[in-house]
Amino acid sequence: MASATTVISQTEEQAKLSLHTTNVYNKKSPVGKTTEAVFDWDTFKFAPIRESQVSRAMTSRYFKDLNKYAESDIVIVGAGSAGLTCAYVLAKSRPDLKIAIIESNVAVGGGCFLGGQLFSAMVLRKPADRFIKEIGLDYEDEGDFIVIKHAALFITTICSKVLSLPNVKLFNATAVEDLITRKSATGSTRVAGVVTNWTLVSMHHDDQSCMDPNTINAKVVISCTGHDGPMGAFCVKRLATQGLLERHRMGCLNMNLAEDAIVKNTREVFPGLVCAGMELAECDSSNRMGPTFGAMIQSGVHAAEVALNIYEE
Numbered sequence: 001m002a003s004a005t006t007v008i009s010q011t012e013e014q015a016k017l018s019l020h021t022t023n024v025y026n027k028k029s030p031v032g033k034t035t036e037a038v039f040d041w042d043t044f045k046f047a048p049i050r051e052s053q054v055s056r057a058m059t060s061r062y063f064k065d066l067n068k069y070a071e072s073d074i075v076i077v078g079a080g081s082a083g084l085t086c087a088y089v090l091a092k093s094r095p096d097l098k099i100a101i102i103e104s105n106v107a108v109g110g111g112c113f114l115g116g117q118l119f120s121a122m123v124l125r126k127p128a129d130r131f132i133k134e135i136g137l138d139y140e141d142e143g144d145f146i147v148i149k150h151a152a153l154f155i156t157t158i159c160s161k162v163l164s165l166p167n168v169k170l171f172n173a174t175a176v177e178d179l180i181t182r183k184s185a186t187g188s189t190r191v192a193g194v195v196t197n198w199t200l201v202s203m204h205h206d207d208q209s210c211m212d213p214n215t216i217n218a219k220v221v222i223s224c225t226g227h228d229g230p231m232g233a234f235c236v237k238r239l240a241t242q243g244l245l246e247r248h249r250m251g252c253l254n255m256n257l258a259e260d261a262i263v264k265n266t267r268e269v270f271p272g273l274v275c276a277g278m279e280l281a282e283c284d285s286s287n288r289m290g291p292t293f294g295a296m297i298q299s300g301v302h303a304a305e306v307a308l309n310i311y312e313e
């Protein structure tokens with residue numbers, strides 16, 4: 001087995017140096033005297049603006065996005081490792097498509113802000129290393145698997161890349177609380193978008209009067225809402241309650257079986273609805289794999305291809 005080799009993208013010295021080349025610190029000469037005062041802290045002041053300018057800057061952009069993405073080409077439900085990987089592959093390969101990501105938490109990442117049992121390191125079995133190379137992340141190569149030093153490093157890297165793409169909008173703190181369905185000419189039903197609400201509203205439908213939702217129309221919905229939990233496996237569970245989809249529960253832990261099955265079985269589980277990541281386990285009763293994330297990445301990649309084929313039909 002190859003010894004653990006640590007690959008770092010820049011030398012420690014370069015890392016230290018870069019801190020002092022930015023123009024935000026009062027640079028100190030070796031003798032401690034400030035050679036170039038970037039800020040005079042005694043007279044420091046921000047440019048004066050009104051609170052209403054802050055409010056208008058936020059709300060004008062948010063509601064412009066809501067308006068723009070009310071008709072999306074593809075909606076991805078869940079911004080965990082599968083959902084964000086899928087969004088990256090889709091948005092990069094099809095910059096012409098409008099892609100909305102709906103995430104019920106304020107923060108993205110799902111189960112991937114940490115490795116397993118609150119440990120930090122993230123383990124991925126090869127060939128998931130190819131995607132990690134694609135997004136330029138450093139990792140330790142352990143032979144048949146790789147280790148990223150902190151799972152949050154993966155999620156924040158992929159999230160920043162996805163959010164910097166012009167054809168993607170993340171609606172976080174927003175829950176999908178139902179699906180839009182349509183009857184086709186032949187009478188068959190297909191998913192045609194999602195029903196959304198602020199997550200905090202979704203959580204209080206039982207103790208508040210009717211708080212109606214919003215909607216987003218889309219030709220394809222990709223559900224990556226994870227395995228069962230308070231909000232998890234949402235789309236599979238929702239279709240199952242309508243008798244439109246057989247629902248099976250996730251199997252016990254068997255890493256080798258689970259990871260291959262999740263990637264292979266990533267598919268359109270219902271007309272207009274693609275399932276990826278651990279939500280599939282709630283559909284096929286595939287096993288769980290425990291704290292290894294390669295299948296989430298590969299399932300996200302596979303889901304992007306499946307969704308594009310459906311979109312082009």
Ligand code: 48N
Pocket residue numbers: 077078079080081082083102103104105108109110111112174175176177224225226227231232233234253276277278279288289290291292293296
């Ligand atoms: O991380 P998850 O839960 O889901 P995946 O499939 O991206 O990754 C699964 C992975 O974290 C594991 O479970 C690992 C591999 N463990 C396996 C094992 O054996 O235990 O992300 C799902 C995301 C979360 O951020 C949720 O907040 C979000 O989906 N979500 C929703 N967002 C909007 N509307 C909803 N109804 C909804 N439900 C969940």
